[in-house]
Amino acid sequence: MFKIVSKRVLNPTVTLMEIEAPFVAKKIQAGQFIILRIDEYGERVPFTVADTDVEKGTVTIIFQIVGKTTKELSRLNAGDSLRDFVGPLGRPTELEGVKKAAVIGGGLGCAIAYPQAKHLFQSGAHVDIIAGFRSKDIVILEDEMKAVSNRLIICTDDGSYGKKGFVTNALEDEIKAGADYDCVIAIGPLPMMKFVSLLTKKYNIRTIVSLNPIMIDGTGMCGGCRVTVGGKTKFACVDGPDFDGHEVDFDEAMKRLGTYKAEEHAALDHYCK
Ligand code: FES
Numbered sequence: 016m017f018k019i020v021s022k023r024v025l026n027p028t029v030t031l032m033e034i035e036a037p038f039v040a041k042k043i044q045a046g047q048f049i050i051l052r053i054d055e056y057g058e059r060v061p062f063t064v065a066d067t068d069v070e071k072g073t074v075t076i077i078f079q080i081v082g083k084t085t086k087e088l089s090r091l092n093a094g095d096s097l098r099d100f101v102g103p104l105g106r107p108t109e110l111e112g113v114k115k116a117a118v119i120g121g122g123l124g125c126a127i128a129y130p131q132a133k134h135l136f137q138s139g140a141h142v143d144i145i146a147g148f149r150s151k152d153i154v155i156l157e158d159e160m161k162a163v164s165n166r167l168i169i170c171t172d173d174g175s176y177g178k179k180g181f182v183t184n185a186l187e188d189e190i191k192a193g194a195d196y197d198c199v200i201a202i203g204p205l206p207m208m209k210f211v212s213l214l215t216k217k218y219n220i221r222t223i224v225s226l227n228p229i230m231i232d233g234t235g236m237c238g239g240c241r242v243t244v245g246g247k248t249k250f251a252c253v254d255g256p257d258f259d260g261h262e263v264d265f266d267e268a269m270k271r272l273g274t275y276k277a278e279e280h281a282a283l284d285h286y287c288k
Contacts, residue, residue, distance in 0.1 A: 199260075228241070229271070
């Protein structure tokens with residue numbers, strides 16, 4: 016069993032949990048993920064790790080309540096335990112040689128972008144973080160992102176905080192102003208990653224995206240996480256979750272991600288009754 020050490024509600028739909036998992040904490044690297052199960056009847060759900068504390072032996076995940084399992088998870092508290100917590104899974108992000116990066120987080124994607132930014136910043140790279148949210152009330156991790164970047168640019172769709180507009184607008188402004196990025200890391204909703212990748216392709220900047228398709232086993236056997244990258248079939252759980260954004264078939268990935276939407280809504284409705 017894996018004990019929940021602490022819990023923090025970041026905004027009405029986003030929760031942070033620190034979980035005791037010393038082996039995972041020791042081994043996991045930026046970009047890798049874990050799969051957890053709440054109890055023996057629970058579904059297996061992948062989460063990218065937001066932070067670790069090797070001395071305390073804890074792993075931090077940040078999740079949004081989007082379905083039955085995340086709703087159930089959000090109702091647990093410090094002192095409760097999870098049945099399974101498996102990792103590290105996937106491949107670490109390849110960040111070697113990066114000197115100046117723009118790390119782009121979209122909403123909850125900031126929780127996944129944060130460890131990438133932290134790793135780069137601690138390795139001596141120049142890091143600008145561009146974090147996008149719908150509005151001020153759902154901004155998360157502002158202090159944490161500030162601490163691991165040379166510059167943090169927050170954008171809100173409605174202009175209620177930071178710069179008004181999308182992360183793509185802010186990124187293009189920086190590029191046009193002369194920011195000479197050798198790498199862009201974009202993590203967030205698929206449409207956001209698609210449009211960041213289209214933009215960076217125009218400027219010929221290497222772009223890494225982190226995909227979060229449906230996953231079941233997390234070990235390359237079920238085929239649930241199939242994506243097309245550079246015209247070839249890849250499995251996000253073993254070949255990713257990071258891929259070259261210029262090569263990903265985002266339209267197919269969006270279609271596949273929506274496959275079980277009706278069942279997901281039905282499961283949540285049934286659980287909430
Ligand atoms: Fe089953 Fe990737 S989750 S193959």
